[in-house]
Amino acid sequence: MSDSAPARVRVGTVYTGRQEDKNITFSRVWAMPNAWTFKIGPIASLLRRYVPEGGENWIDPYAGYNSPAYYTNDLDPASPAKEHMHALDFAAMLKKSSSRFSGILYDPPYSFRQISEHYKALGRKATALDTSIAFYERAKSAFCDLIQPGGVAISFGWNSNGFGKRRGFEIVEIMLVAHGGSKNDTVVVVERKVIHSDQPAGI
Numbered sequence: 001m002s003d004s005a006p007a008r009v010r011v012g013t014v015y016t017g018r019q020e021d022k023n024i025t026f027s028r029v030w031a032m033p034n035a036w037t038f039k040i041g042p043i044a045s046l047l048r049r050y051v052p053e054g055g056e057n058w059i060d061p062y063a064g065y066n067s068p069a070y071y072t073n074d075l076d077p078a079s080p081a082k083e084h085m086h087a088l089d090f091a092a093m094l095k096k097s098s099s100r101f102s103g104i105l106y107d108p109p110y111s112f113r114q115i116s117e118h119y120k121a122l123g124r125k126a127t128a129l130d131t132s133i134a135f136y137e138r139a140k141s142a143f144c145d146l147i148q149p150g151g152v153a154i155s156f157g158w159n160s161n162g163f164g165k166r167r168g169f170e171i172v173e174i175m176l177v178a179h180g181g182s183k184n185d186t187v188v189v190v191e192r193k194v195i196h197s198d199q200p201a202g203i
Ligand SMILES: C[S@@+](CC[C@H](N)C(=O)[O-])C[C@H]1O[C@@H](n2cnc3c(N)ncnc32)[C@H](O)[C@@H]1O
Pocket: 035, 036, 037, 038, 039, 061, 062, 063, 064, 065, 066, 067, 073, 074, 075, 076, 079, 085, 086, 087, 088, 107, 108, 109, 110, 118
């Protein structure tokens, strides 16, 4: 697949009757699964279409080992990320600098079980808050205000929720990466921020 566009693209027609749900570029591809999301071929290609060389002004709070973003963080001290703190602490640190960013890569563990496994591997005990929807919601609310209007959020997981309209984001592209067998698809959601960053964020 080339970097310029997914092989087969359809314009999504979501029959809610709401204008903002239309014109979503939709694609479905097959690729081998990989715990390191950004090593998956079609995902690496998609990232090259959105993230500039060097990842200038992009942030990645769950960077793992393969992030193209410039400002990277991962709780795991073995990761080559620049910072090694809880994602919420990373958001608080960036907030203090008053900088606003061009984009965010949001690739946290995809389930409560994965969160527990990551924490266990790092010798940390996951709290009830860590293994609840709050893990995702608190991070999205902390990071959404850090993205400048017109900026991009690319989310990865097993659903297409992304950051959402109430945080000021509009979906521009969805890519389903099927892995076959009983494996879940990896769902990639690309959103653009359409409000001013000082507008209060919803949940
Ligand atoms: C799905 S992996 C990211 C993979 C990465 N995108 C790649 O392709 O290399 C999720 C990452 O989140 C990190 N992580 C888990 N909980 C975290 C937290 N509370 N704050 C920051 N990083 C966390 C894990 O160490 C893991 O590297």
